[in-house]
Amino acid sequence: MREVDLAVLGAGPAGMRAALTAANSGAKVVLLDEQQVAGGQIYREVNRQGVGRGALLGRDYTHGLTWVKEVAASNVEHLAEATGWQIENSGEITFSRGGQAQQIAAKRIVLATGALERAFPFPGWTMPGVISAGAAQILLKGSGIVPQKAVLVGSGPLLYLIAVQLLAAGSPPLAILETQSFESYLRSARLFPAALKGWRYFVKGTQMLLNLKRAGVTRYTGVSEIAAVGEKYVEGIRFQFRGQKKQLACGLILGHQGVVPNVQFSRALGLEHGWNDLQRSFTPRTDHWGRSSEERVFIAGDGAGIVGARASALQGEICALQVLHDLSFINTAQRDNTAESRRKELAVELAPRALLDALYRPPDWAVVPVCDDTIICRCERVKTGDLRNLAAGACVGPNQAKALSRAGMGSCQGRYCGLSVSELFSKTNGRSLAEVGYYRLRSPVKGITLGELASLAVGEALE
Amino acid sequence: MKNALHFKRLSSDDPCLQITWNGKPLDAVAGETVAACLLANSVLAFQGEDLSDPPRGPFCMMGACYTCRVLVNGVEQQACMVEVKQDMHVSCVDPEKEILHAGS
Amino acid sequence: MDFEYAIIGGGVVGLSIARGLSARGKRVAVFDGEDTDYRASRGNFGLIWVQSKGLQAPAYARWTRQSAALWRGFADELEAASGIDLALVQQGGWDFFFSEKSLHARASLYQGLADQLGERDDFEITDANKLKREEPAIGPQVVGALYGARDGHVNPLRLLQALGQTLQRSDSKYLTGCIVQSVRALASGFEINTANGPVRAQKVVLAAGLGAAILGPSLGFVAPVRPQRGQVIVTQKLSPFIRRPSGIIRQVDEGGVQIGDSNEEVGFDDSQQLSVMAKLAQRAVKVYPVLANASIVRSWSALRIMSPDGLPIYQESRLYPGAYLATCHSGITLAAAHTCLLPSWLEGEESAPRLEAFSEERFAL
Ligand SMILES: Cc1cc2nc3c(=O)[nH]c(=O)nc-3n(C[C@H](O)[C@H](O)[C@H](O)COP(=O)(O)OP(=O)(O)OC[C@H]3O[C@@H](n4cnc5c(N)ncnc54)[C@H](O)[C@@H]3O)c2cc1C
Ligand SMILES: Cc1cc2nc3c(=O)[nH]c(=O)nc-3n(C[C@H](O)[C@H](O)[C@H](O)COP(=O)(O)OP(=O)(O)OC[C@H]3O[C@@H](n4cnc5c(N)ncnc54)[C@H](O)[C@@H]3O)c2cc1C
Ligand code: FES
DSSP states (O other), X not given: OEEEEEEEEOOXXXXXXXXXXXXXXXXXXXXXXXXXXXXXXXXXXXXGOOHHHHHHHOHHHHTHHHHHHHHHHSSOEEETTEEEEEEOTTSEXXXXXXXXXXXXXXXXXXXXXXXXXXXXXXXXXXXXXXXXXXXXXXXXXXXXXXXXXXEEEEESHHHHXXXXXXXXXTOOOXXXXXXXXXXXXXXXXXXXXXXXXXXHHHHHHHHHHHHHHHTTOEXXXXXXXXXXXXXXXXXXXXXXXXXXXXXXXXXXXXXXEOXXXXXXXXXXXXXXXXXXXXXXXXXXXOOTTOBOSSTTEEEOGGGGSOOOHHHHHHHHHHHHHHHHHHTTSSOHHHHXXXXXXXXXXXXXXXXXXXXXXXXXXXXXXXXXXXXXXXXXXXXXXXXHHHHHHHHHTTOOSHHHHHHHHOTTOSTTTTTTTHHHHHHHHHHHHTOOHHHHOOOOOOSOSSOOBHHHHHTTOOSSOXX | OTTSOOEEEOTTSOOOEEEEETTEEEEEOTTOBHHHHHXXXXXXXXXXXXXXXXXXXXXXXXXXXXXXXXXXXXXEEEGGGSBOOTTOEEEOOOHHHHHHHHHO | OOEEEEEEOOSHHHHHHHHHHHHTTOOEEEEOOOTTSOOHHHHOOOEEOOTTTTSSOHHHHHHHHHHHHHHHHHHHHHHHHHOOOOOOBOXXXXXXXXXXXXXXXXXXXXXXXXXXXXXXXXXXXEEHHHHHHHXXXXXXXXXXXXXXXXXXXXXXXXXXXXXXXXXXXXXSEEEOSOOEEEEEEOSSSEEEEETTEEEEEEEEEEOOGXXXXXXXXXXXXXXXXXXXEEEEEEXXXXXXXXXXXXXXXXXXXXXXXEEOOOOBOOSSOOOOOHXXXXXXXXXXXXXXXXXXXXXXXXXXXXXXXXXXXXXXXXXXXXXXXXXXXXXXXXXTTTHHHXXXXXXXXXXXXXXXXXXXXXXXXXXXX
């Protein structure tokens, strides 16, 4: 098996900066990512864009190009289209490339697999024509296709960013339905002073709203009772607005309720996690260097709790400093000197986080549907009511529910139902989320074929 | 709304490749994913169209939800994770056919 | 007295016994643990398996056969009561071989048992040609199989669900998330202590799987059970192409192909090991080469509950009559016997099955 000092999984801002920092101090580093090019979610395909597409996506996007180029010019060995599917605490990492399983043994691992969009289940959300807002952005960044007359629904800063990007691409959304209400503003008001350090965010935010207004995009705030309307395909969206039922005709609904850490690997590794109520998600426990409950495994970026792209990059660097220190590439003074300045920058980046989290906290009904008929588990089509019945009966938690209902057993391995199921149990049984816990996740974290797994068999075959 | 235009290609990119979807020719643009190509051609459901199941379409575009699975030249793949290539044959996953394929 | 029976453990063993008792009108309380407990009932392979059972122990072979024969009726009743389809199929099963030598060695063991039991048509040696006709997808490396007519399979998760659901509808109690911390014998009956306070019952059945080893001594049992790990892999759903189950591969009613299962002595460790998974995959592809292209959807490992000789333990406590231990490593296969036959043993009836061979005193030496 090939050996390296550091394997970084995920080539977003966190992974790129971790890999570069370590490699620049002499460590042997591989950087794996399943995408064709480095960049992660925010800088997806940034180095492949013509001038035009980059311009309409904005400066925050094109900023990533510097790092992508730096990776290409560095000693970091970047393995693109390498999908990781199994990691062991000992540092072995197994991945698929071109349908072939390969393995690398690393002295340290940095998990930088980023975030997933939070599932936003509402009646009809499994119909073709409902996609996540992030998915629409990926189509734009990666493939240059733009949704037409779509309705954006949900909450979170990304919702506006994507609206603005669609506008710039010449296809403004039909409307934006915002699920946050006046209460969310009140709830977050006390957080404003602390957040002012991160003023850049707010200038940007105000500018975005202004642009949308100028373009005549209708915004409905404080909406509820969202439902996709249609027989087999989306034909419209129904919702409640200021005490009135409304319906808009549309063929595409782009849903979004913020992003949550992608915990597939941290869970499959059995790392410790805690409930982060502000972000309404589970996050792996890490120390201030990003080290997880396993000595050799570090986590940086949104995968350790949502922090945004710049903070992710800084966390990546901080992780790498400790990795370099662990492996004696740098001494304590060298580590601490650089870390101190990175931490200062990080504090500025994190200043507005609490406000953003409070302001765009998803409403309860967007996490656990009110209607019993609404599907929670997309893969196995398990409905809210079935799970509620289990929780109200003798079923003790998400893992028992998985066995009894098949929720979480499908191909997405619980990525889009896990948080809803845990919250449903918490709510129905009055237990804290820390007590309720989450699905026990297992490898392979990504779908691979049996043949590929079989190719790793060594030694005597089984009778 | 099944036949309305749901997605538009940015005008600067002109179709220059051909693939097939369930045997029908479709225009494709180099660099786009199979999922994007199908959507740009108004194919919203990738699974279950002709089966008794309700149709399913892609959802996340980042390889996480697995509802975009299709057969690409006979091998099951996530349509959102694969780029189009000239003469690629893409079709609905049909479990029955698939297991026979696998035998060859 | 709050209950006639307290059953500690709400896995398939405890629930099967509870079903039998409550069908007889007994008031039963079943205590079960937390969401992340070790639960063989959630991680097993779903076989109702007869061939290969009790090759060295005819009493066990008979007990297994008795249960397999009762399964259809047991399932019919449970399905009617719960409205849940258990996907029971008992149309025989395979044991595959990659070498003639091991096939024939095994066959002679089977013959020995069949002679002892006085059974005819117990099993059949199936050569490669015949096997190919029966299982068209079989691979060329399989030289033949042993066919067992009594073998079958079931959806074990739906079995668990149906047992739990029907119990909740009876006047018995299913107390989940309710760990039994200790049990105390009273002048008459037992006091079961949980975090939610004590419960009293006339009799107590310890069916706590691996948890039995902890509570056992306080009731006068040794309960010498140990964990044995089994890893299992499941593929995406495929249209039916495997006709009959085998000990290592079966296609479940939902379409997925389940591939198992390892036997590892690793203590209380239910993590997975890639090297073992790879070998399971390799063997499965050897048996059904078409599987090479099937994608894996899930995999897991779970701990079996093993006694030193692999046979069940059914024991009434000598120190505290009225306390019973029930544990086995094939709780799916034996579910029908546990529901239909164990209650009469617990009640001390004339017609009770003879279970001396499964006393834990056999380990006393
Ligand atoms: C769909 C989506 C769109 C977003 N768009 C924006 C945006 O436009 N602007 C913004 O400020 N923030 C955006 N975000 C938030 C974004 O997550 C952070 O700002 C930032 O990208 C986080 O950086 P990161 O390095 O932690 O993770 P990411 O940038 O998410 O990078 C993670 C990388 O890990 C890779 N990966 C994951 N699993 C595997 C695996 N098993 N094998 C191999 N590689 C794997 C992924 O391909 C990805 O490249 C978006 C988030 C999502 C989910
Ligand atoms: C990989 C694998 C494959 C298998 N395949 C088959 C097969 O094909 N066919 C077959 O017949 N069998 C099979 N088995 C075996 C079968 O699964 C078990 O025999 C059966 O599930 C045992 O059930 P149980 O109720 O004794 O134990 P468990 O399912 O482990 O249940 C024990 C229960 O007791 C509870 N408990 C423990 N301590 C306490 C306490 N102090 N208080 C309250 N509750 C407590 C726990 O919460 C748990 O729910 C397999 C097992 C494994 C691991
Ligand atoms: S669209 Fe979700 S995996 Fe492809």
